[in-house]
Amino acid sequence: MADPKQIKINSMRQKYNTPAWKLFLIYDIFMMVIIVVNLVCLALNAFLLSNFAHWLFNEIHLSQLLDFYKSDLHPWVVKIESWFIIFLVVELGIRWLIAIVRKHHKRWFFFPFVHWYEILAIIPYLRFLRLIRSVIIAYRLEELGYKIIPVSWKKTALFYYRVVMEELSDRVVITVIDGIRTELDTSSSHKKIIHDLVDHHRVMFAETLAQVLQESLAVELKNQQDNISHSVGQIVNQAIADTPELTRLLRLIPIVGNTIEHQIQSIGQRLGENITQGLIQPFVQGSPDTLNPNYRLIAEKVSQMNIDNQSLEQLVESVVYESLESIRKQVKIKQWQLVLEKNDQAKEASIH
Template sequence: MTEQATDQDNIEAPKVEKTVGWWIAFGYDIFMMFIIVFNLFCLSANAFLMSEFGNWFFNEIQLPQVLHYYKTDLYPWVVKTESWFITFLIAELGIRWFIAIINKHHARWFFFPFIHWYEILAINPYLRFLRLIRVGIIAYRFHELGYKVVPDSIMKRVLFYYRVVMEEISDRVVITVIDSIKHELNTSSTHKKIIHNLVDHHREQFAQTLAEILQEALATELKAQNTAITNGVGQIVRQAIEDTPQLTQLLRLIPIAGSMIENQIQNIGQQLGENITQGLIDPFTQGNVQSPNSTYQLISTKLSQLNIDNQKLEELVESVVYESLESVRQQVKVKQWQIELEKNDQAKE
């Protein structure tokens, strides 16, 4: 099985204080497991013997007298014992319910029949097979206590198929719900209102998340590129001064000091560009992810308050909703039990 199942198998059985009451409950579970299995075995045998197939079978092996003896002498006792057994189950269930109320096993006194629904239904003669659920629960309880009532290989196999059944049922339910939502969005005239309500409900969360993203991504990158940006802007201003022919011609009219003044103006312009750029960048680099700066918060708030009564924006939001539903649907359709089965087959190879 999977590594998770292996880890669970390696977990030691929980230590339980084995008092007199514990041993009584333990012995009672064994007794109930035995009589339920024996009862179902007798009923299965009775169903076979009383069927047309049973008649044919005993005629074929030339023992019709045995079948006749069973029908005339033993069958009435089977009916009586089944009636007694049903009466016993009803009384036993009532006593356990009373004990559960006295000891407050559940939050409310009426929870007991809902938790033990399979036992109540199993009283019905047509639902006798549900008694096996109680046998399985008792066997699993013994398994958790460290008593290997059922071999590990069989237990793993049963748990695997239990997960298969539960996954298939849950997948069907989820896929049906998703398809119903998509159908409602496609056919309902109020689906736009639903989407608008969905967006309005998450505007504050969207603003907070966007501010944190801006603080984490943009502020960090601006800090990293701060020197390169300021130097770049300074070089641009210097180059702009150099590329201004009117200034160059004017400074050349000044003898000797003209070139020095031109160079000094270029340096001043470069520093001025760097300082202005630094001043523009600093407000965007302040703050942290937990407390984004006011600029990012303002930007995020304004963006979150956008009116989505716009065709393109509505189409975008609808696309996000539909694709999200489809992504969940595709993920649910992945059968985890098949993946587990393939892994087991590869491990055996």
Template structure:
């Protein structure tokens, strides 16, 4: 969207609630909500009055002449006004579509009827009930702006039941999809290929994750324990020299300096063990979590490219896939609205 178009759109739908344009839109929304509700009320009343149940009701209250007056004088006007109202909706929708095109409210000019599908379908006489959706959207928008068109308790109930319906629908779809996947894995001869493709697709991600884990866990721990490991190795080398009787006997043959040489050899051996240990550990402590060192990267790459044409490994992968699907199925079957309802009942008690 160009800067000029964005400016036009902002001008057409001002964000400042004190502007005249915003107030006109507010009045227009309230007007549309009112006439839609009134229109639907008239249609519902007409349906009742023209039905056999309505005739029975007025006969019971001994006012058949009122019903006869409605059928003869008022009913034709209801039909005419419904026709006028449909023409008004067509004209109003066309004008709003034209305005949306001019001010580029959508990326394509033909998006408008798809976004406002309920308004388009509500023009059809047999789908009049969809007009309630527009009235509800207007009421909800006014409610968000701080105008309490709908009482808070009613709004909470409406939102609660809306979430109930949406959760039940989405849960059934997800559970059906999961069951379908499990059925395919159980009955399809190509399920191994599916699993292999799944593993192959995630090999690089697995290698990267494993390298980061080795860098964060192993490298950090080695660096923390490096001094202790080096000291232990040094003591082991020193003890190994002490436990070599041939060397001790040979050095003792040297008069006076033999004991000193033996101590020096032990000290050199200890330092040599420490330096070798530090030299082996230092390369393993280099790198960061985002850029693991080459050793961990190589190890992770080799592990990720293991051939899974192995019965035990295939069973492991299949078990992980099945348990993941089952865990997801159990989670989806949890009714969040039931939990919310129980919490509400407990708060009342």
């Protein structure tokens, strides 16, 4: 079976396998390279002009080399940066014009909003935003199947991204849960909140209870129907046998009195069994898709019960508090630590 991702890559390559797109691809790679080189040069320039670099070069006795850079090379870095900014402005203007002509966007003025990071990156103090364009180009090339970023780098970046997002989301969730607990502990309106919570879920509770009754009670009644009816019949039989007045009356009838007594007991047993079968039958009907109307009625009545009862209120409060605490415990589990432990165990297993 073909890999869907590879199929998508092949389809995109066929779609973009035109001279114009190849030229565009080469231009993207060129822009990515010069942006990265530009940012590296600016980073080195900032380092060499810092007090730390001054101290470091003095310590290693290369202060003359640093002075040479400041006097002869630094002015060129400034000039090249100025030329590069002019190039970015012109390049952006040309691309904007092409976008207008080819109608890449629904309105001509959408271009600067879509490429906001490129416009802001022209400002000297926001040069770091140029890196966003390089990342976008690299991502586009990755989508086309060109391995620009090593797999190990991507896995590492994805792992630390998930670490940051998990830590942030965990702190938000824990703060919200603690706020809810504090509100329930201190607010006089927490009972109203709980009542509103119950009222909001009454319909869902009724539906769930009806399904539970249908899937458990109905099935069990159907399985035990014969046993229950037989037991009830035995009870009726024994009740007739344990009625001394009837026994004495029947024994007054000569010859057939004893036979009549046994017949009455048998009839009573059958009546008990049939009545029991008739009582149980309405409760074994239905299915998970078509719920028994009796169970639905029972569930609706139970769901509408009044919870203005101290025991019920304590039960609901306990459920709410324990649910919040369970969520809090689950959120506090660091999934990224589990991933690290799993990776460490896999490495140890491969070594041994």
